[in-house]
Amino acid sequence: MRSADRVTAALLLAFAVAFSVGALKSYQWWGSGGPGPAFMPFWLGLVMAILALMMLIKSLKEKNAGAAWLPRGEGLRDMLVVLAATVAFVALLNVTGMIIGTALYLAVLIRYLGRHPWWMTLAIALAAAGFNWLVFVHWLRVPMPEGMLWIF
Amino acid sequence: MDFLTHLGMGFGVALTPFNVLMAVGGVLVGILIGALPGVGPPSGVAMLLPLTFGMDPTSGIIMLAALYAGTMYGGTITAVLINTPGESASVVTCLDGYQMALQGRAGAALGIAAIGSFIAGTIGVVLLMLVSPLLARWSLSFGPPETFALMLLGLTTVTLLAGDDPLKGYISMVFGLMLAMVGFDIISGDARFGFGIVEMMDGVDFLPAAIGLFGLGEVLAGAEQKGGAVLKTSLKLRDVLPSYADWVRSRWAIARGTAMGFLVGVLPGAGPTVAAFLAYTVVMKVSKEPEKFGKGEIRGVAAPESANNAAATAAMVPMLTLGIPGSATTAIMLGGLMMWGLRPGPMLFEKNPQFVWGLIASQYIANIMLLILSTLFIPLFVRAVRIPYSILMPLIVVFCVTGAYSLKNNLWDVGQMLVFGVVGYLMKKLGYSPAALVLALVLGPLAERALRQSLIISDAGVGIFFMRPISGPLMALALLAVAVPVVRAFLRK
Numbered sequence: 001m002r003s004a005d006r007v008t009a010a011l012l013l014a015f016a017v018a019f020s021v022g023a024l025k026s027y028q029w030w031g032s033g034g035p036g037p038a039f040m041p042f043w044l045g046l047v048m049a050i051l052a053l054m055m056l057i058k059s060l061k062e063k064n065a066g067a068a069w070l071p072r073g074e075g076l077r078d079m080l081v082v083l084a085a086t087v088a089f090v091a092l093l094n095v096t097g098m099i100i101g102t103a104l105y106l107a108v109l110i111r112y113l114g115r116h117p118w119w120m121t122l123a124i125a126l127a128a129a130g131f132n133w134l135v136f137v138h139w140l141r142v143p144m145p146e147g148m149l150w151i152f
Numbered sequence: 153m154d155f156l157t158h159l160g161m162g163f164g165v166a167l168t169p170f171n172v173l174m175a176v177g178g179v180l181v182g183i184l185i186g187a188l189p190g191v192g193p194p195s196g197v198a199m200l201l202p203l204t205f206g207m208d209p210t211s212g213i214i215m216l217a218a219l220y221a222g223t224m225y226g227g228t229i230t231a232v233l234i235n236t237p238g239e240s241a242s243v244v245t246c247l248d249g250y251q252m253a254l255q256g257r258a259g260a261a262l263g264i265a266a267i268g269s270f271i272a273g274t275i276g277v278v279l280l281m282l283v284s285p286l287l288a289r290w291s292l293s294f295g296p297p298e299t300f301a302l303m304l305l306g307l308t309t310v311t312l313l314a315g316d317d318p319l320k321g322y323i324s325m326v327f328g329l330m331l332a333m334v335g336f337d338i339i340s341g342d343a344r345f346g347f348g349i350v351e352m353m354d355g356v357d358f359l360p361a362a363i364g365l366f367g368l369g370e371v372l373a374g375a376e377q378k379g380g381a382v383l384k385t386s387l388k389l390r391d392v393l394p395s396y397a398d399w400v401r402s403r404w405a406i407a408r409g410t411a412m413g414f415l416v417g418v419l420p421g422a423g424p425t426v427a428a429f430l431a432y433t434v435v436m437k438v439s440k441e442p443e444k445f446g447k448g449e450i451r452g453v454a455a456p457e458s459a460n461n462a463a464a465t466a467a468m469v470p471m472l473t474l475g476i477p478g479s480a481t482t483a484i485m486l487g488g489l490m491m492w493g494l495r496p497g498p499m500l501f502e503k504n505p506q507f508v509w510g511l512i513a514s515q516y517i518a519n520i521m522l523l524i525l526s527t528l529f530i531p532l533f534v535r536a537v538r539i540p541y542s543i544l545m546p547l548i549v550v551f552c553v554t555g556a557y558s559l560k561n562n563l564w565d566v567g568q569m570l571v572f573g574v575v576g577y578l579m580k581k582l583g584y585s586p587a588a589l590v591l592a593l594v595l596g597p598l599a600e601r602a603l604r605q606s607l608i609i610s611d612a613g614v615g616i617f618f619m620r621p622i623s624g625p626l627m628a629l630a631l632l633a634v635a636v637p638v639v640r641a642f643l644r645k
Contacts, residue, residue, distance in 0.1 A: 004582055012323065019330060027342055034608035037337040037344055040600045044333065048326045055319055069581050075376030082375040083574070086368070086549050090566050098554065106546050113375075114542025128547055132554055140206045142558040 001066035020045030098144035162509030182222020192239035195366035209492035241424035248452030272458035276465030300602035301626035306420035308633035318637035328589035332596020369576020402454035409458030417466025423479030424460035431459035480587035
């Protein structure tokens with residue numbers, strides 16, 4: 001946790017300075033009769049810089065390294081698999097379409113995480129995809145990504 | 153009395169079949185969401201908000217308010233049965249609720265929680281009905297300096313109460329305000345921090361952010377702890393109705409919980425979680441036998457459960473009358489109001505009486521539904537608690553993705569949701585406060601406008617915030633909220 005705090009504080013400090021300087025450079029500080037668009041971003045960046053500096057000093061003084069904040073082993077793997085599967089699901093939405101994509105995503109992830117029997121996995125995936133279609137496509141008329149198959 | 157006419161009109165709106173259906177559905181889904189560990193009220197409201205866009209705003213808010221009340225009760229089920237709070241307002245309920253379950257009195261614990269919630273919720277609505285119009289009338293005199301001071305107070309108190317480390321709380325809040333600066337500036341029309349990307353010029357939308365931070369973020373945090381999935385509880389729910397002795401024992405705890413819950417809930421920044429903690433402590437302190445608390449004392453369940461329902465209702469007061477949300481959940485509802493084109497604040501009561509009074513009347517109905525559903529369907533909800541995480545999590549993600557997409561029918565929002573999901577996971581892991589971030593994201597543009605208008609009025613003098621009779625004390629309180637953690641840290645050394 002200590003080293004994570006140091007890194008975050010340093011990143012936030014850099015971000016805050018860039019934010020304030022960027023605001024002053026690109027936008028007007030004072031407009032017609034009142035504060036311009038750069039006014040509030042500048043002050044927010046300044047406050048953030050102070051807060052980040054406080055945290056940096058606090059974490060540098062901290063003697064205790066603290067507990068690890070990232071999970072290890074199986075926990076980390078499961079978290080990364082869920083994240084990767086979700087990113088793939090979203091990235092492929094224009095290829096698979098929302099409904100088929102949903103069914104595929106659920107089938108893969110439920111099977112991986114729970115090792116439930118295939119019939120159960122597929123039943124849940126299809127039921128959820130069907131529910132999604134019913135509510136969003138049929139009732140709410142949301143134009144979902146259709147995918148290459150032009151079905152939904 | 154014109155107040156009775158308003159209430160009559162409210163019931164006229166709330167009792168239409170569709171709106172009753174929305175209230176029932178909201179309570180039902182709310183209890184389920186509250187009962188699922190890891191999915192709290194803010195994620196529930198954020199995920200269901202896109203569903204309401206096809207509806208009339210009144211029906212939408214009726215559903216969301218009923219859902220909020222339902223989650224407060226749903227969290228109790230997991231707290232009592234598996235010693236895991238379904239949402240943060242039920243953390244204290246674990247102390248005595250789980251002990252009662254171990255002693256075979258899970259039914260009585262859930263029963264008294266249901267009755268306490270009903271009483272507290274109903275009294276809460278009566279107070280909401282009486283207090284809101286007065287507050288709305290008073291706040292009509294608010295100018296930009298008062299609005300700004302009030303927002304600052306809301307932001308600082310939420311941050312103060314949000315987590316263990318106030319410094320990280322303030323960082324989360326200021327980060328949220330910085331994100332709120334992205335996009336078109338309302339006064340000058342500049343597209344700030346757009347980097348030439350069209351979608352960026354629209355700014356950071358609070359809803360994909362909230363869905364990501366609370367929905368996806370929670371799922372990712374839950375994915376690494378598989379252990380919690382196995383639930384072993386033997387329970388007999390034949391006696392969900394508490395005995396006469398139980399009722400006599402806990403009636404004053406319910407009364408105290410209700411009073412404390414409402415008072416705490418009305419304050420900007422302090423929501424149901426704080427109310428539950430405070431009610432538990434007070435009831436234990438005034439009790440003649442405090443040693444029984446923590447060992448299955450029914451009053452230790454009745455007090456916090458009444459308090460969190462009263463507070464959830466009371467949180468509507470500042471949201472509707474002042475446009476200042478008291479918690480992450482009401483912040484998301486407030487965002488919803490603005491998306492429906494309603495302007496929360498004093499004018500809401502004059503311009504949209506149908507909406508306000510329909511909502512108030514529907515809260516009565518939601519409370520009755522909550523009592524009926526929570527006693528009749530307890531076995532069903534108990535089964536929902538047993539759904540394994542491995543099935544639940546992917547379903548929640550799918551709901552997050554579809555919800556974020558259906559907002560404006562574009563994938564940019566889904567991408568935003570994903571990014572905020574990762575941010576939410578990291579924030580949770582590193583001890584930051586997603587609630588403070590969301591609140592700041594919603595209030596940011598409003599606060600900036602109020603600040604700039606004030607400075608135009610005062611010709612750039614800061615004194616305007618401190619000299620005026622209402623904004624002065626508010627600013628003082630806000631500064632106090634910033635000073636408290638600093639002083640506390642100083643004294644510790």
